[in-house]
Amino acid sequence: MKTCGEVLVELLEGYGIDTVFGIPGVHTVELYRGLPNTGIRHITPRHEQGAGFMADGHARVTGKPGVCFIITGPGMTNIATAMAQACADSIPMLVISSVNHRHELGLGAGRLHELPNQRQLISGVTAFSHTLMRPDELPAVLARAFAIFAGARPRPVHIEIPLDVITAPADHLSRSIPALPARPAPCLASTRQAATLLREARTLVLLGGGCADAAAVARDLVETLDAPTSLTINAKGVLPPGHPLSLGSNQSLKPVRALVREADVVLAIGTELGETDYDVVFDGGFEIPGKLIRIDIDAEQLSLNFSADLAILSDAGLAIQALMDALGHDRHSRNGARRVAEVRARLDQDWQQSFRAQQRVLETVQQALPGVIIAGDSTQPVYSGNHLYEAVEPRTWFNSSTGYGTLGYGLPAAIGAKLARPERPVVALIGDGGIQFTLPELASAVEAGAPIIVLLWNNSGYGEIKRYMENREIPTIGVDIYTPDFLAIAHGFGCDAVAATSFEELHDQLQAAASPGARP
Structure with missing residues (x-):
């Protein structure tokens, strides 16, 4: 009879996970029982914060969730910083931890590694945090986590498993992997409205990390619009080095800010318009006086930092392709390359x-x-x-x-x-x-x-x-x-x-x- 811990690693392998980062402890050893029967590689960091950062780096270059096995209590407080960094940067991470026995939760009896409420402590840096109270919940909770990774704004997910649930019989659980959702496509009416605004406007484009997997179509869009384009730190590489429309990642500097203020329309795609990309001088000087079109996979994000005149809930790549279809493929001339060259010359002097x-x-x-x-x-x-x-x-x-x-x-x-x-x-x-x-x-x-x-x-x-x-x-x-x-x-x-x-x-x-x- 296989335990919940053994079935867990089988399901992770089914979801395509090939690497797990963790430090075994007396509360998590049962998660390791089934690892030799899978193709999953285990990497042992020297600190749980290191485990989280390793999972983050693994996820950033692949776009797939990094996975960690973390012990109750100190393991979770140690990894919290790494989870917060991943949450802030929209990085997919699955943290599976142990927690004390179900009948011990919340009693404050001084059990090994006990926290008053581990899930509450960590929930602020996750898309969700769940306590697995029965083995039968496991397939559905994992499906929920991987649905977020596949079809929504990626962020860390935390699943904690009580010690008596990790060892509970679970051979009866299905190992089948459900279909994962596709990322949301844009509303066609909104896309057409955006195309109408962009067709005759002097446009500036802001590309964020949400465009990392849409580089080719993003390049087509900015070239069609002949629009000066800024990249956030996590969007570097979406436009290649030396691209004539690229302003680099200099939105905090005066020459680029001036170009933003001159724009009739600013098109922001896959970016939260946050301080560490747009105001690293911390003077509150980044402004968008023209119309703002925002495209983001997260509905809540569309209302934060800067209010949009047109908000489109969509995956970046799907929205850009829909915009291209609505605009047609005739390229507009807005002297974009000349304007970018002038701004870059001013930046180079300073x-x-x-x-x-x-x-x-x-x-x-x-x-x-x-x-x-x-x-x-x-x-x-x-x-x-x-x-x-x-x-x-x-x-x-x-x-x-x-x-x-x-x-x-x-x-x-x-x-x-x-x-x-x-x-x-x-x-x-x-x-x-x-x-x-x-x-x-x-x-x-x-x-x-x-x-x-x-x-x-x-x-x-x-x-x-x-x-x-x-x-x-x-x-x-x-x-x-x-x-x-x-x-x-x-x-x-x-x-x-x-x-x-x-x-x-x-x-x-x-x-x-x-x-x-x-x-x-």
């Missing part, structure tokens, strides 16, 4: 010298590592790259400076990305402060055979925060932190480690690190 130096680092990475995926942390080269880096394709540049804005993300997220895309070079771009949040995950990379490249920006402290304090005449307390010998630490974990002293040396070291048989 870049800080530090940005230009960090841009050269990123260009060296791209030259040395064709097809590179860069998972970044909150660190100075990432902030520069958010403005200046041009990804060759979507899902190859992402970082934790967006949305929730946590530290320690880059290293474990890169591991997750490398496990999902072993054929691609993967770089963790991280600072000396951020890496100390999750530094033990180097051991996870070695153990899992995931030869990522850690590109460490070492300025001996929290440099960005120090500058922020100095600019406001605040005493720089707590930002000049002790800097360990990272090369020695890396060697201790079994990694190769070198220091680059020139761009030429960096280029050669990157190529060597990506060669067959290289270690992390």
